Amino acid sequence: MSFTGEQHPGVQAPTAESQGFRLNHTMVRVKDPEKSLAFYTRVFGMRVLRKLDFEELGFSLYFLARLEDGDEVPEDKGQRTVWTFSQKGLLELTHNWGTENQEDFAYHDGNAEPQGFGHICFSVPDLDAAVEWFDANEVEFIKRADQGKMKDVVFVKDVDGYWIEIVEAARLANIGA
Incomplete structure (x- = not known):
């Protein structure tokens, strides 16, 4: 790869220590996972790769991707978890349990x-x-x-x-x- 990136004030050369780093996912919090999952799977064609529940902490994580032809996703949950965390460009929906039952609850959209x-x-x-x-x-x-x-x-x-x-x-x- 010969492209080294655009140069602007503040840009520094990658170090050997960061070799192999990649952006895996972006996380957004969702009020009601059923509604959010319906939206992202129906409208954007995404698939849930893995759901992780953290009962002691009261939240669930849903990792979604837009799979391409030829993607080979492992069936075994442990192997699929490892595979999920090695991908690029995933969307993580985080659901804090109970928010779906709070009528006036909403997250800040950042805009x-x-x-x-x-x-x-x-x-x-x-x-x-x-x-x-x-x-x-x-x-x-x-x-x-x-x-x-x-x-x-x-x-x-x-x-x-x-x-x-x-x-x-x-x-x-x-x-x-």
Whole structure:
């Protein structure tokens, strides 16, 4: 691999100690796992790779991925756990037990003040077809592709109000500076 990354103030060369590190997953907390799992599996075609319950701590973790043809996921739970933690680009949904029964309970989405976490992003093969799919599934839009200053970028919300950016890579060749 000859590409070493763009250089900007603050960028430092990777060290030997960080060799082999990879981003495995991003975690968001969810109020009701049944509703969140329905959304991510139906609308985005994700599959639950592994659910881990922590009874003494009162929470569960659901690791989701958009599996590709040829992915060989182990059937054995222990081997599947190891496999799950060796992947790239997973979504972890964390459910703190009992939140689904609290009518007014909601997590901060990171986009209201004070801002923090912003969004996750899915790349799709056809943005127009994805928008039609979201409309057919009554997904809430924050921004459509023809709105705002950033054209060809869509934002939708999941059932907990988290923002999800939707992009078609081929449309982004000339985005930004």
